[in-house]
């Protein structure tokens with residue numbers, strides 16, 4: 001425990017969010033800048049360095065008042081080398097060196113982690129994970145990401161790729177996934193997956209449905225539209241939502257059987273569907289759970305929203 005501050009940085013494809021936190025996880029200052037992905041994303045790291053230095057100075061602080069900087073980023077993290085590879089939404093096609101560069105630019109120690117993992121750490125520390133030692137986080141956004149904390153530690157895996165819940169196979173004969181496999185959870189339960197399922201089911205649906213009419217009319221629909229219509233008892237929308245929730249519950253039930261976490265937390269844009277989603281997934285999850293797990297693993301909605309990333313990133317450099 002120190003009384004020094006932490007800096008959390010959440011690097012995304014459109015914005016970079018920053019926060020200064022106490023070691024107890026209270027946000028004292030926060031700000032954000034646009035992510036400039038031009039010139040192969042070469043300006044991103046210099047922008048992060050400038051923004052941190054500028055704000056430390058603006059708040060009348062000095063770098064020795066901080067324990068360090070935690071950074072959450074898309075892409076594959078090499079923890080030993082402090083590098084990130086394959087963050088395509090940042091136009092980073094080659095390996096980049098944020099740890100070395102930001103340490104040099106700010107004079108502060110830097111720790112990096114995958115963005116889904118930092119969101120998991122954030123929800124564990126200050127959100128729905130209630131600071132439990134065993135928390136699984138799944139984020140339903142454009143894709144499906146995940147992070148696993150077991151015995152109080154983030155599970156990174158042999159090659160830093162643990163927690164890829166989005167690529168658990170639900171249907172070996174299902175839709176093609178961007179990863180090259182078929183039937184990954186992401187092809188069904190991500191925002192894009194839900195729309196894909198809706199189009200697929202609509203093509204063989206002959207009943208009365210507003211969703212069907214919208215699709216037949218060539219309208220653009222979103223995952224939110226599908227959930228909103230399901231809440232209004234639209235028949236096709238309910239077929240889609242039930243399949244999505246059954247698939248999610250199938251995967252989460254099996255993860256619960258494997259890890260017996262205290263909490264499984266659902267976040268990301270799709271989780272805005274709220275208790276309607278939670279109750280359906282919970283029911284499906286319980287159907288796939290072993291008896292002891294049913295009593296001890298609880299499903300919850302994420303509570304930090306967009307703030308999970310900076311909080312989790314800051315927790316990377318927290319001194320216990």
Ligand SMILES: [Zn+2]
Pocket residue numbers: 166167177178179180181184186
């Ligand atoms: Zn996949």
